[in-house]
Amino acid sequence: MATLTGSQAPPRPAAIALRGVSKTFTRRSTAVRALEPSDLDIEPGEFVSLIGPSGCGKSTLLKLMAGLLEPTEGSVSVDGVLVTEPLPQVGVAFQKPTLLRWRTVLDNVCLPLDIAGDGGPDGRCRARGLLEMIGLAGFEKHYPRELSGGMEQRVAIARSLVGRPSLLLMDEPFGALDEFTREDLNDELLGVWQSEPKTVVFVTHSISEAVFLSDRIVVMSVRPGRVHADIPVRLSRPRDRGLRDKPEFYEAIRHVRAALDEAKGGGR
Numbered sequence: 663m664a665t666l667t668g669s670q671a672p673p674r675p676a677a678i679a680l681r682g683v684s685k686t687f688t689r690r691s692t693a694v695r696a697l698e699p700s701d702l703d704i705e706p707g708e709f710v711s712l713i714g715p716s717g718c719g720k721s722t723l724l725k726l727m728a729g730l731l732e733p734t735e736g737s738v739s740v741d742g743v744l745v746t747e748p749l750p751q752v753g754v755a756f757q758k759p760t761l762l763r764w765r766t767v768l769d770n771v772c773l774p775l776d777i778a779g780d781g782g783p784d785g786r787c788r789a790r791g792l793l794e795m796i797g798l799a800g801f802e803k804h805y806p807r808e809l810s811g812g813m814e815q816r817v818a819i820a821r822s823l824v825g826r827p828s829l830l831l832m833d834e835p836f837g838a839l840d841e842f843t844r845e846d847l848n849d850e851l852l853g854v855w856q857s858e859p860k861t862v863v864f865v866t867h868s869i870s871e872a873v874f875l876s877d878r879i880v881v882m883s884v885r886p887g888r889v890h891a892d893i894p895v896r897l898s899r900p901r902d903r904g905l906r907d908k909p910e911f912y913e914a915i916r917h918v919r920a921a922l923d924e925a926k927g928g929g930r
């Protein structure tokens with residue numbers, strides 16, 4: 663029987679394809695142009711960070727990908743499907759963990775499964791496994807008020823992963839944390855991403871965080887936002903914390919910083 667191999671196989675659609683996507687927010691008579699028409703392709707399994715000056719439209723872009731905002735012009739597709747509403751294969755994690763205070767840690771992680779009517783023993787077992795993977799074994803029965811900020815953020819990340827999303831959208835998930843906790847969570851996020859490959863789009867203000875995590879860094883320019891530079895990060899994987907001491911890490915940081923400096927001046 664003939665099988666499709668190599669060049670015969672149909673091309674796999676991009677995990678995310680943005681075509682001429684722009685966004686203007688309108689309130690009464692005021693219009694804010696947040697994003698100029700932008701094109702971007704992200705391949706399945708890529709880890710891509712978005713970085714840029716405050717107000718350049720990073721969160722707007724992420725919300726457009728998540729189906730939480732509608733583009734003013736253009737289209738967003740995920741796995742070849744036009745995004746018109748939030749899709750089940752997409753997980754999201756934002757800067758604020760927004761845990762439900764009356765639910766235990768385990769029940770917070772299981773929330774997406776409960777909403778999807780899939781909260782059986784398998785899902786709970788997976789939730790426990792994720793809690794263990796991100797260093798929260800033993801805290802399943804605790805309530806959010808009993809956790810530190812870093813622990814709450816870990817719970818939010820486990821929650822975003824429990825439905826096995828093929829695409830994970832993260833908006834400054836570690837922005838409110840101290841540097842040590844942030845580095846620990848970077849290590850843990852990479853561990854999860856390496857053990858369960860998925861496409862990740864990650865918004866951050868930290869150049870070193872973007873370099874440590876990403877295959878590519880998309881640098882955006884000042885408002886109205888647009889893609890200023892698309893920089894591949896050619897550091898080998900798997901990566902571990904030792905990478906942060908290596909000259910090639912600093913070299914990559916310098917490169918991204920130069921692009922970011924240009925992007926900041928680009929609108930003036």
Ligand SMILES: Nc1ncnc2c1ncn2[C@@H]1O[C@H](COP(=O)(O)OP(=O)(O)OP(=O)(O)O)[C@@H](O)[C@H]1O
Binds near residue numbers: 714716718
């Ligand atoms: N719902 C909204 N209504 C009106 N304007 C908005 C809305 N959301 C965002 N904006 C505006 O769009 C622009 C881009 O905002 P966005 O939050 O996407 O930027 P950002 O790059 O994520 O910023 P930061 O790095 O500070 O978080 C800003 O000028 C912001 O004021």
